[in-house]
Amino acid sequence: MNIIAIMNDVTAYFKEEALRELHEELEKEGFRIAYPQGKADLLKLIENNARLCGVIFDWDTFSLELCADISKLNKRMPVYAFANNYSSLDVRLSDLQLNVRFFEYALGTAGDIAVKIRQSTDHYIDTILPPLTKALFKYVKEEKYTFCTPGHMGGTAFQKSPVGTLFYDFYGENTMRSDISISVTELGSLLDHSGPHREAEEYIARTFNAERSYIVTNGTSTANKIVGMYSSPAGATILIDRNCHKSLTHLMMMSNVIPIYFRPTRNAYGILGGIPKQEFTRESIEERVKNTPNATWPVHAVITNSTYDGLLYNTDYIKNTLEVKSIHFDSAWVPYTNFSPIYKGLCGMSGDRVPGKVIYETQSTHKLLAAFSQASMIHVKGDFNEETFNEAYMMHTSTSPHYGIVASAEMSAAMMRGVTGQRLINDSIDGAIRFRKEIRHLKAESEGWFFDVWQPDSIDDLECWPLNPRNKWHGFADMDENHMYLDPIKVTLLTPGLSPDGALETSGIPASIVSKYLDEHGIIVEKTGPYNLLFLFSIGIDKTKALSLLRALTDFKRVYDLNLKVQNVLPSLYNEAPDFYKNMRIQDLAQGIHDLTVQHNLPDLMYRAFEVLPEMVMTPHDAFQEEVRGNVESCELDDLLGKVNANMILPYPPGVPVVMPGERLTEESLPVLSFLQMLCEIGEHYPGFETDIHGLHRNEETGKYEAMVLLDSVVHSDSKPSDTVKKHAGKKAVSGE
């Protein structure tokens, strides 16, 4: 942060000689100087160069108006006004928080002025740095010497080894020196929530509109387990989104709770429409409790908000309707919702507390804000026991957290504050909307086919677009009014082959082919469905990235229309099976996979596979206990009917578990099996297109897919969830005597 802008108009004030003197003195203080040509140029510079830390201008030329404009871009930017004439000082200046300093120039005072500008800049840096990061920077700058862990001692150890120096040079000095031990007392403690760490949490809570926030250093995977461990004692019943992240399945394997699953809808594209309103009502829950063996009234609920396809819930409805003590919104994908008004009422921390309930929101800071991997946050609103909560927190937190991750979480909060933060989020929303419009424009101009975007017909209103029951574009049959909203930042592209009502067309281009093509060109797609691709416009996406994506999509259309050979279009795929792909052309490949999809009626099968949940024979916890006791065996996919699964089975796409640990596939849930068989079959026909199915593995000898199931001997025909836990508890008591 070292650039000072001198408005060219100060030449009216300065003689050339004096200006040169000021320039040189500022350089001595370590600044670089830019000379914007007029106001528009300056404002562009502020917008595009975050290292700018001061503006020098002539008060008599610019005065208040310029200050107001600068303040719109950065309220805290230091500005330095040279004035002959203070009498025209405008009282409205005090309405601006802007840090204005007045100077009068006389020959030989340039050195003095430069020193004062250095001081103001240091003060500016001091005001924008958040507390923990500031303390960490200070500590590292003071070069304190410690005799504790980590063993590399600020990087010294690496430099004593030839290979170690390579590592040191790659990461650099500050990475080494800021990796310090938790025993440095002046930085406080993450686990005790003390000192600058505590201040960081408070700073984050203020920034994210929470009452209490926690920094988590092992991702939202861990944040989810912490919240779950605290909120649901063993034996309790919880409501949980069937479309939950696997960390929540792991929570249920660790803590013996009885799940009742919320069932999100799907459309023909395989896009999840969210949990219908009805499922949150007292009547619906009463019914589910009655039909779930050993279940009691649920104490806690977990909802994935947003869904993987970028749909956000009307969270006010859920908070007010759902009759449970605590509600956890897993918002791993949307850590930015507090920074734009378009997300109001659609996220966990939006609005005030809800009497009698605790609201949690977990966010993967690293996913869509600027933080290191694993940086995550828990936000809380409502009364909870901090001491007990902290036991759950510490249970999942290393006693040697990486300060870089912690500071980066705090930094992401600092970046999102104020007008500079709003600008970041607005730019990514604008970028996404421009991209959406450009795709529509290209489609209209295009000869023949082109990609489409999954969005309302008009996207002119800057908002999260509602999925209203009367609109057809979203392809959901029974959408609730004012319930689900599409986040503009999450862009789903559609490939030809499937119409919104679920009908398969005679020809089509499966999205997996486009995804492979983009991969060849260095563009990684977030999620690939049968005929859709998801892209995220995070704050790190700039115009050039969006342009290269557009370019790659139009290139794909060109090579597809030219019907080039697979060998040329998808060389990596070709190399996986040269004999198979020899002479095959791209249209043959697309049509071949499309025909298989048609033959199996994939959209219908996918829809039905999630319609009926398999039977829960025991809780995920009990099933896992049997697994660790070794009471499991492999079972071929075709023989899975009637078996109790040990592990979760989760195909990508759509990334929703079809079978949970402890669940049994029955005649009723047969579509689940057919769906899995079809996914495996498509993979067998086309090398390189194997579906990624967590929980199934391929037997090297037979080439068949297998799952891990519980031995029949540990599954009793009349087993009920959590019966096994009672049984084993009984055994223990006997053996203990």
Ligand SMILES: *Cc1c(COP(=O)(O)O)cnc(C)c1O
């Ligand atoms: C990614 C994700 C998580 C896990 O977050 P990490 O930060 O990767 O540990 C949890 N829930 C959802 C919905 C996710 O998408």
